[in-house]
Amino acid sequence: MYTVMKLEPKGNRLHVYLDNDINFLLYKSEIRKLNLEENVKIEETQYQIIMDILYKRARERALYILDTAYKTEKQIVDKLKAGCYPEFIIDRVIEYLTKYDLINDYRYASMYIDFKAASKSKRQIVQDLYSRGVLKEVIDFAFENSEFTEKDSLNKIIEKRKGRYDLTNQKDIERFYRYLVGKGYSYQDVKRALSISDI
Numbered sequence: 001m002y003t004v005m006k007l008e009p010k011g012n013r014l015h016v017y018l019d020n021d022i023n024f025l026l027y028k029s030e031i032r033k034l035n036l037e038e039n040v041k042i043e044e045t046q047y048q049i050i051m052d053i054l055y056k057r058a059r060e061r062a063l064y065i066l067d068t069a070y071k072t073e074k075q076i077v078d079k080l081k082a083g084c085y086p087e088f089i090i091d092r093v094i095e096y097l098t099k100y101d102l103i104n105d106y107r108y109a110s111m112y113i114d115f116k117a118a119s120k121s122k123r124q125i126v127q128d129l130y131s132r133g134v135l136k137e138v139i140d141f142a143f144e145n146s147e148f149t150e151k152d153s154l155n156k157i158i159e160k161r162k163g164r165y166d167l168t169n170q171k172d173i174e175r176f177y178r179y180l181v182g183k184g185y186s187y188q189d190v191k192r193a194l195s196i197s198d199i
Contacts, residue, residue, distance in 0.1 A: 003039065004016060055092055072105050073133060110142045113143060114146065
């Protein structure tokens with residue numbers, strides 16, 4: 001048996017705080033239907049009904065997010081945390097998504113590498129994937145199994161961007177160098193690529 005410690009308005013919902021350190025959001029109509037009030041005790045069966053509502057809602061939210069764009073596990077977890085879903089509900093949703101292969105960080109990393117190969121260096125791609133919660137070993141494995149090479153990536157960017165610079169002008173050449181090094185390519189690789197590229 002749990003006690004409702006606080007009901008806090010949040011838009012068209014209420015933030016419910018229980019005495020077991022669990023908190024979540026419910027619509028006002030659900031609050032009325034479940035007869036939830038501050039200092040009221042909740043029976044175990046009522047608690048399970050609430051958790052079922054939250055699980056179904058969190059799962060639908062995750063599926064909606066994945067319907068618009070592929071995401072990593074961390075991105076889904078962060079979205080659900082922002083929706084005030086309890087941690088164990090989030091864990092159940094992640095388990096469901098993993099079971100049906102709806103999230104797969106290796107596949108995400110592989111797709112991201114392929115998609116960004118012509119516009120980002122390996123260093124930038126690795127940083128992006130880290131920030132999305134992909135583990136180092138998963139990133140390394142994805143690179144090992146990709147056709148990505150730093151040389152090809154650098155050459156594609158040079159080809160795409162060279163028209164923006166006057167390469168007969170020393171200052172513009174230096175700007176181009178700085179731009180490419182800033183993208184995460186090594187100075188030596190940039191120097192080598194620019195010296196042999198047809199510019």
